[in-house]
Amino acid sequence: MAMERTLSIVKPDAVGRNLIGSILRKFETAGLRIAGGKLIRLTPEQAQAFYAVHKARPFFQGLCDYMCSGPIFVSVLEGDNAIAKNREVMGATDPAKAAPGTIRQEFGQDIEKNAVHGSDAPETAAVEIAFYFKPEELF
Ligand code: IDP
Ligand code: MG
Numbered sequence: 001m002a003m004e005r006t007l008s009i010v011k012p013d014a015v016g017r018n019l020i021g022s023i024l025r026k027f028e029t030a031g032l033r034i035a036g037g038k039l040i041r042l043t044p045e046q047a048q049a050f051y052a053v054h055k056a057r058p059f060f061q062g063l064c065d066y067m068c069s070g071p072i073f074v075s076v077l078e079g080d081n082a083i084a085k086n087r088e089v090m091g092a093t094d095p096a097k098a099a100p101g102t103i104r105q106e107f108g109q110d111i112e113k114n115a116v117h118g119s120d121a122p123e124t125a126a127v128e129i130a131f132y133f134k135p136e137e138l139f
Contacts, residue, residue: 004082005035005138007128009117012070015039019107020073023116026103027077030089036138037075042068050131059112066112074132083125086118 010023024034042050047064054060077086091102095114098105108114119125129138 003078003080004122004125005076005078005129006083006086006119006125007117007132008075008077008086008119010073010075011113011115011117012066012068012072013109013113014107014115015071015073017107019115023103023107024075026089027086030085032077032079032082032085032089035076035078036133037073038132038137039071039073040132041071044068050128062112076129076133076138083119083122087120090116090118 008027010020014020014023024037027034044064047067048055051060051063051067054063057063079085089103091098091104091108093104093114094111095104095108096111098108103116104114107116119128
């Protein structure tokens with residue numbers, strides 16, 4: 001297994017419901033280490049840039065509006081197989097289809113307001129980490 005880093009976001013609905021700690025606990029319990037983290041609020045331009053891959057999807061505008069609707073907690077998670085492990089702990093995109101005990105099953109509200117984001121591959125993880133963090137902000 002490879003030591004990896006991945007980008008995680010606690011989305012505005014979950015930050016607003018006081019769930020940052022409960023969500024980070026799930027990552028730490030799964031053996032992921034928090035290598036950096038901060039609370040920020042995205043501008044519309046930043047949200048559109050971050051989700052550019054979804055630009056043609058019908059849910060793009062709603063997703064961008066939602067991601068700007070309040071602060072988000074961005075963090076970098078590190079560990080063996082961190083990218084896949086994070087996705088496993090997050091659960092399926094649609095909370096209604098997410099496995100029991102996953103973050104989205106426990107804390108997600110619907111397919112859009114699904115509590116967390118996680119990078120999906122090594123290439124996207126590198127780009128997404130650099131989007132939010134300077135090297136000196138990671139430990
Ligand atoms: P992922 O977050 O599980 O990787 P993606 O397909 O990359 O899922 O979609 C990015 C985000 O866009 C989702 O986490 C969710 O917030 C939102 N989203 C995805 N599919 C839909 C949809 O069908 N309706 C509304 N929002 C969606
Ligand atoms: Mg995705």
